[in-house]
Each structure stands twice: as structure tokens, then as C-alpha cells.
Amino acid sequence: MSNLIEQSYELAKQKYAALGVDVEKALAKMDQIKISLHCWQGDDVGGFESENKELTGGIQSTGNYPGKARNAEELRQDLEKAFSLIPGPKKLNLHAIYLENGGEFVDRDQIEPKHFANWVAWAKEQDIGLDFNPTLFSHEKLDNGLSLSHPDKGIRDFWIEHVKRSRRISEYFGRELGQPSVMNIWMPDGFKDIPADRLGPRKLLKESLDICLEEKLDPKCHLDAVESKVFGIGSESYVVGSHEFYMGYAMESKTLLCLDAGHFHPTEVISNKISALSLFVDQLLLHVSRPVRWDSDHVVLLDDELMAIAQEIVRHDLLDRVHIGLDFFDGSINRIAAWAIGTRNMRKALLLALLEPKAELFATEKSFDLTKRLALLEELKSYPWQAIWDHYCEKNNIAVGLDWLDEVKQYENDVLSKRG
Ligand SMILES: C[C@H](O)[C@H](O)[C@@H](O)C(=O)CO
Numbered sequence: 526m527s528n529l530i531e532q533s534y535e536l537a538k539q540k541y542a543a544l545g546v547d548v549e550k551a552l553a554k555m556d557q558i559k560i561s562l563h564c565w566q567g568d569d570v571g572g573f574e575s576e577n578k579e580l581t582g583g584i585q586s587t588g589n590y591p592g593k594a595r596n597a598e599e600l601r602q603d604l605e606k607a608f609s610l611i612p613g614p615k616k617l618n619l620h621a622i623y624l625e626n627g628g629e630f631v632d633r634d635q636i637e638p639k640h641f642a643n644w645v646a647w648a649k650e651q652d653i654g655l656d657f658n659p660t661l662f663s664h665e666k667l668d669n670g671l672s673l674s675h676p677d678k679g680i681r682d683f684w685i686e687h688v689k690r691s692r693r694i695s696e697y698f699g700r701e702l703g704q705p706s707v708m709n710i711w712m713p714d715g716f717k718d719i720p721a722d723r724l725g726p727r728k729l730l731k732e733s734l735d736i737c738l739e740e741k742l743d744p745k746c747h748l749d750a751v752e753s754k755v756f757g758i759g760s761e762s763y764v765v766g767s768h769e770f771y772m773g774y775a776m777e778s779k780t781l782l783c784l785d786a787g788h789f790h791p792t793e794v795i796s797n798k799i800s801a802l803s804l805f806v807d808q809l810l811l812h813v814s815r816p817v818r819w820d821s822d823h824v825v826l827l828d829d830e831l832m833a834i835a836q837e838i839v840r841h842d843l844l845d846r847v848h849i850g851l852d853f854f855d856g857s858i859n860r861i862a863a864w865a866i867g868t869r870n871m872r873k874a875l876l877l878a879l880l881e882p883k884a885e886l887f888a889t890e891k892s893f894d895l896t897k898r899l900a901l902l903e904e905l906k907s908y909p910w911q912a913i914w915d916h917y918c919e920k921n922n923i924a925v926g927l928d929w930l931d932e933v934k935q936y937e938n939d940v941l942s943k944r945g
């Protein structure tokens with residue numbers, strides 16, 4: 526290890542020890558926390574079902590940065606590069622459209638575990654877990670913006686079959702990889718303008734989901750999650766799967782509830798929902814993202830909300846009950862850098878939370894010394910956590926500081942620039 530990094534680390538450790546924080550224990554905890562990277566940052570949510578598929582469902586990836594992955598092999602290659610720039614345990618979150626169909630079109634109601642066998646073999650090599658998602662968008666059977674809540678039974682049945690098959694693929698991931706795959710159900714269903722009947726589609730969605738989840742699967746291999754949204758492009762006035770809908774559904778059906786940081790009203794934050802929900806739902810899935818005006822999916826920054834999300838998980842000992850997934854897609858910058866920036870930020874936020882003198886903070890609050898609470902929290906912001914981060918990166922053989930960007934530039938030159 527480089528001398529300067531080690532010296533800074535030792536000094537930082539002493540500073541935290543004076544506050545009662547055991548840095549080595551904090552880093553040991555870091556090594557237990559998995560972050561699930563979303564595969565769809567690598568190709569602007571295109572997938573490999575067929576060529577030139579249009580992205581629909583009220584989400585949009587803007588930008589035309591060269592070198593996006595054109596097939597599963599390229600995506601895996603890019604992910605390996607991204608993994609090499611990010612310290613700590615990881616999972617990969619796949620969508621159904623990332624199947625490998627050997628050049629033969631396989632429709633969503635026909636997908637099988639064999640279409641994901643290469644992903645599983647690769648995950649074993651990488652020593653990572655996989656998560657999964659049925660893809661209920663970018664398909665002509667998302668008709669009039671509706672899928673599982675469509676009034677036509679034929680259309681609902683098509684999507685029900687897709688979700689049922691997706692659950693079996695997710696279970697296969699979990700069984701093969703020895704850790705549960707979290708399968709998140711999100712669909713864009715909604716209306717651009719004010720609906721006459723808000724209840725009907727919600728009844729149909731509940732009915733469809735109940736059928737999708739009928740088959741009991743082993744929770745050691747597979748977990749179901751459901752994700753709400755406040756609005757999308759083309760569903761500005763009404764989304765069938767609203768927060769209240771899924772909060773109720775998750776409680777009644779004992780599924781996980783997915784909170785996407787970009788799916789709420791502009792000043793509403795998911796950090797403040799975690800503690801409340803922890804009293805009523807067993808496990809949560811997070812889609813850590815960053816909303817900017819109409820977009821819910823900008824690359825995450827180390828901002829106040831990201832730090833608050835990590836604090837809520839760590840302060841309340843929820844690491845075993847909250848699955849951390851990422852959900853952003855930016856096609857205007859190097860896509861590997863986007864993964865590296867967002868995921869490193871998530872991990873930095875977790876480190877900051879693990880380095881808090883929790884006992885002292887809680888005691889200060891209980892004695893109503895609110896002046897000290899504010900002073901301490903503010904002081905912590907300039908504590909030398911960055912020296913600990915550098916040590917953590919170096920210990921994991923990951924480039925320190927901005928050096929990771931040189932590796933991205935090199936990869937861009939050697940690999941991405943050669944893609945047509
Ligand atoms: C591709 C994802 O499933 C999608 O981003 C979803 O999770 C979402 O957040 C839609 O806005």
C-alpha cells in the first residue's frame with residue numbers, strides 16, 4: 526500500500542476513534558453490503574430481444590455517447606470494466622429483454638431460464654448474485670399504455686404469462702447462485718389525461734398480480750418486489766400502480782416494496798419512508814436514482830438525499846432488510862463512467878453512514894441536546910472519511926481518487942471507440 530494513503534488512513538482512524546467509532550468494524554460491515562448494478566445503463570435500456578427496439582413506457586434515455594453495448598457479450602465486457610472500478614460486493618440486475626435468444630426471436634410469453642444461462646455462468650465466474658425484472662414496456666402489447674391493467678383479458682394474460690415465466694427465471698438465478706434474486710415488477714400503466722375510472726384499472730392490476738404470484742417459490746432463491754411511480758411520459762395524470770396501491774399490495778401480499786428515489790413528488794424523499802415502512806413490510810428494495818424535472822433517472826450524486834438514504838439503512842440496522850439497487854441511465858456520457866460514478870457514490874454514502882458515532886448521536890437526541898446534535902452532524906461532514914475511502918479502494922485493488930477515470934478513457938480508446 527502506498528505510504529501516504531496508509532498514513533492518512535491511520536490518522537483518520539484515530540480521529541474517528543476519538544469519537545468512539547471503530548473504523549475497522551465499519552469497513553468489515555461495508556464488505557457485507559451488496560449493491561445491485563442495473564444492466565440497462567450499459568445500452569440505454571435497449572436489450573437484445575431484437576434490433577432497433579424502441580424504448581417505450583414513459584421512460585427515456587437521452588444522449589448518443591459512442592460505444593454502447595450491442596449484445597450481451599459486449600455488455601458483460603463493459604460490466605467487468607465497471608466492476609473493476611468499484612470496490613465492494615456487487616450483484617447485477619437484469620431485465621427480461623437482456624435474454625440471449627441465439628438470433629431467433631423469443632416473445633416475452635416464451636422466455637425460459639435457458640435464455641439466461643450465459644448470464645448465470647458469467648455471474649458464477651464473477652462471484653456475484655443476479656436480480657431480475659420482467660419487462661412490461663417496449664412491446665406492442667403495451668396497448669394504449671396498459672399491460673396488466675388492460676381491459677382486454679388476452680392482453681392481461683400475455684403479460685401474466687411473462688411475469689410468471691420471469692419469476693421462474695429469477696428462481697433459477699437464486700438456485701444456481703446460492704443467494705436470492707430479487708425480482709422487481711414495474712409497469713408503466715397509466716393515462717396521459719384525467720381518467721373517468723381510477724378504480725377499474727387498479728382492480729384489474731390487483732387481480733393480475735395475484736395470478737402472477739400464485740405459484741409459491743422458495744424465498745431462499747427468489748423474492749418478489751413491486752414498484753410504484755407518480756407519473757411518466759404519457760401517464761402524467763394517472764398511474765395505475767401508484768405508491769398507495771403498491772404499499773397496500775406489498776403489505777397484503779407480503780412482497781417487498783420497491784422505492785425508486787425518482788418516483789415521487791419533487792420534494793418527497795424516500796429516505797423518510799424507510800423507517801416508517803420498516804414497521805410494516807418485511808423487506809424493501811431501493812432503486813437509487815436521481816430525479817431532475819421530468820426525468821427520474823439521472824446518475825446519482827453524493828448529495829444530501831443519498832447520504833440520508835444510507836443513514837436510514839445503517840442507523841436503524843436495516844442492512845439485512847433493505848436491498849440496494851441502482852436505477853439510472855444516461856446515454857450522454859461514457860456509460861461505464863456513469864456506473865462507476867453512481868455506484869461509488871452509493872458506497873461512499875454507506876461508508877459515511879457507517880462512520881457515524883450512532884450511540885452518541887442517539888444519546889444526544891434523547892437528552893434533547895439539540896444544539897449538540899446539529900453541531901455534531903455538521904462537524905462530521907468534514908471528518909476525514911475520504912482517507913478511509915482511499916484505503917478501502919486500495920485494499921480492494923481499485924484505482925484511488927480520479928485514477929479510475931484514466932482506466933475508463935483507456936477502455937474507451939481500446940474497446941468502445943472500435944464499436945460501430
Ligand atoms: C428499467 C427499469 O425497470 C425502470 O427504470 C423502472 O424501474 C423505473 O424506475 C421506471 O421509471
Ligand SMILES: [Mn+2]
Pocket residue numbers: 711752785812852
Ligand atoms: Mn426504478
